[in-house]
Amino acid sequence: MKHFGIEIWGDNNFIIKKETINVNHGKQPSLLEITNHIREKGYKGPILLRFPHLIKKQLDTLFHAFKSAKKEFGYSGDFHAVFPLKVNQFPNFVDELMDVAKGYNYGLEAGSKAELIIAMSLTPIGSPITVNGFKDKEMIALCFIAAKMGHNITITIEGITELETIIQVDKELNNNVKKRVVPKIGVRIRLHSSGIGIWAKSGGYSSKFGLTSTELIEAYEMLKEYSLLDSLWMIHFHIGSQMGDIAPLKKALREAGNIYAELKKRGVESLKAINIGGGLAVEYSQHPYAQERNYSIKEFSNDVIYLMQEISKSKNVPEPDIFTESGRFIAANHSVLIAPVLELFSQEYNEKSLRLKEKNPPLVQELYDLYDFLKKTNAREYLHDALDHMESLLTLFDLGYIDLEDRSNTEILVNLIIKKTIQLLKDEDANELKQLQEKIQEKYLVNFSVFQSLPDFWGLGQNFPIVPLNKLDIKPTNPASIWDITCDSDGELGFKPKTPFYLHDIDVEEEEYFLAFFLTGAYQEVLGMKHNLFTHPTEAVIRFDKNGQYEADGLIEAQNLMDTLDDLDYDTSIIDKSLKNKIEESSNLTNDEKRELLGTLYLYLSENSYLKTIQALQK
Numbered sequence: 001m002k003h004f005g006i007e008i009w010g011d012n013n014f015i016i017k018k019e020t021i022n023v024n025h026g027k028q029p030s031l032l033e034i035t036n037h038i039r040e041k042g043y044k045g046p047i048l049l050r051f052p053h054l055i056k057k058q059l060d061t062l063f064h065a066f067k068s069a070k071k072e073f074g075y076s077g078d079f080h081a082v083f084p085l086k087v088n089q090f091p092n093f094v095d096e097l098m099d100v101a102k103g104y105n106y107g108l109e110a111g112s113k114a115e116l117i118i119a120m121s122l123t124p125i126g127s128p129i130t131v132n133g134f135k136d137k138e139m140i141a142l143c144f145i146a147a148k149m150g151h152n153i154t155i156t157i158e159g160i161t162e163l164e165t166i167i168q169v170d171k172e173l174n175n176n177v178k179k180r181v182v183p184k185i186g187v188r189i190r191l192h193s194s195g196i197g198i199w200a201k202s203g204g205y206s207s208k209f210g211l212t213s214t215e216l217i218e219a220y221e222m223l224k225e226y227s228l229l230d231s232l233w234m235i236h237f238h239i240g241s242q243m244g245d246i247a248p249l250k251k252a253l254r255e256a257g258n259i260y261a262e263l264k265k266r267g268v269e270s271l272k273a274i275n276i277g278g279g280l281a282v283e284y285s286q287h288p289y290a291q292e293r294n295y296s297i298k299e300f301s302n303d304v305i306y307l308m309q310e311i312s313k314s315k316n317v318p319e320p321d322i323f324t325e326s327g328r329f330i331a332a333n334h335s336v337l338i339a340p341v342l343e344l345f346s347q348e349y350n351e352k353s354l355r356l357k358e359k360n361p362p363l364v365q366e367l368y369d370l371y372d373f374l375k376k377t378n379a380r381e382y383l384h385d386a387l388d389h390m391e392s393l394l395t396l397f398d399l400g401y402i403d404l405e406d407r408s409n410t411e412i413l414v415n416l417i418i419k420k421t422i423q424l425l426k427d428e429d430a431n432e433l434k435q436l437q438e439k440i441q442e443k444y445l446v447n448f449s450v451f452q453s454l455p456d457f458w459g460l461g462q463n464f465p466i467v468p469l470n471k472l473d474i475k476p477t478n479p480a481s482i483w484d485i486t487c488d489s490d491g492e493l494g495f496k497p498k499t500p501f502y503l504h505d506i507d508v509e510e511e512e513y514f515l516a517f518f519l520t521g522a523y524q525e526v527l528g529m530k531h532n533l534f535t536h537p538t539e540a541v542i543r544f545d546k547n548g549q550y551e552a553d554g555l556i557e558a559q560n561l562m563d564t565l566d567d568l569d570y571d572t573s574i575i576d577k578s579l580k581n582k583i584e585e586s587s588n589l590t591n592d593e594k595r596e597l598l599g600t601l602y603l604y605l606s607e608n609s610y611l612k613t614i615q616a617l618q619k
């Protein structure tokens, strides 16, 4: 893996310049420089950096791709897009998104009442809002309120009962009014075809969502009966997220296109749009042979436009407007999580730590000789001998024949032999050697929580590209696994021989070493869990001015301890009082000591759960 696979996942957003990884924008500051700049202000622990220029880039790319495709095929329908809020509802993201989206008539998609309130307040009047998912009467009423405000809002019917509620709300809210105002109506269709991959459940016949053909005809009749047919204007489907293969999309497009044409032929004049949902994938892989996406955005947009045109032509209906609700594609690359490495866990395996005796057990002595005489021509044989000896020595220890120091020497020597063998045979692509790396992996303790910041790794095994912030001019050689600071053994990104990952050998007592986790902008933040009460990390928005100079603002510090407890509905005034009383009533302390301890305690209470400093650097 050269340069941490940046040419696979990086999309030219970041570049490696000598020893650092830099933002490929403006004056190209390194991520290390930006990180240090923020940490100098006193923010420690993990930091989430947001880059609005990357949100803009994704929007530009999406709109440009469809504009080009429309031009290429001479397509007459319009193209529109909305952002599905469930992908990232954080204000520092959504505000920037709406800011860079000016000029695109871009809107928001909501799947719950709280999201709908965000959409109603942040979408400019006239830009589209779409509302999907299960809805109760109140949520449908909110859609009517939005429409009455003047919003261009489409409510997607996911089932027949929802339509019944819409009819009821229409009667209630449009009774005795100057003008009957109804939201635009879309119908989600239950696809025969389904998506693939780990997020595929959104499509297909067993999907939670959508109307079957029978229900669709029923809905059509109900809309007609209640004179709502004029509001039906959109067909909607969503085949699932992170669609790696384009084939299921094509199938879904054919299905949806034909349903659109059928309804048109039944005389649904107002029907005008097909909403293709999300699913546009992001390349997360750092390894060429593990890539997650088999198509480009150009292929994607061309397929959509081409297929819709084909169907419209053959069924002799007008070409529909195309809506997308791509979320992952828009949000994923905008944020980078930076986390400090606190410690390395197998440093004891070096020659200095050997405690050889005057007289060692013969097998230990032999291990030492194997290590001493190891060279390229005998490496494989010696390695096998060493592994064999280790088994015997560990058995001898269990039976009480050798002591703890002998056992420690055994572990160190075998570890050194494996490392040296890998080094000597590094030009041979032997599977055995790759497997061995698992045995000598270095464990990097990193100041972050997998549960909070990479929940899709924990839940679904989704990989995220990881790159250290510096030393990139040196080839990393330690097979690495990454441990977070939660007390949970699932909080580990283990070393995988199939997609090996290496980091540098460093001495954390001497130098700081940070890891950057890329493509964390979609889903991770709000899915993040407060396991062990590690909360959303400190965040900053990195903006570039006209001269290409960067500025860090929008700083929001990770929640302090008391606010974290308050969020769990603890009565923090009781906690406060209890802590105070316990110090004041302690017989261990003089009055002066009590005052001093209280001061220290309150300082700590104002900080967050993440670890603050690498102890040795604390000075």
Ligand SMILES: *Cc1c(COP(=O)(O)O)cnc(C)c1O
Binding pocket: 084, 086, 087, 132, 238, 240, 241, 242, 277, 278, 279, 280, 325, 326, 327, 328, 329
């Ligand atoms: C989740 C969702 C999306 C977003 O999907 P991405 O894969 O993030 O683009 C779009 N539409 C609907 C209806 C969704 O549920």
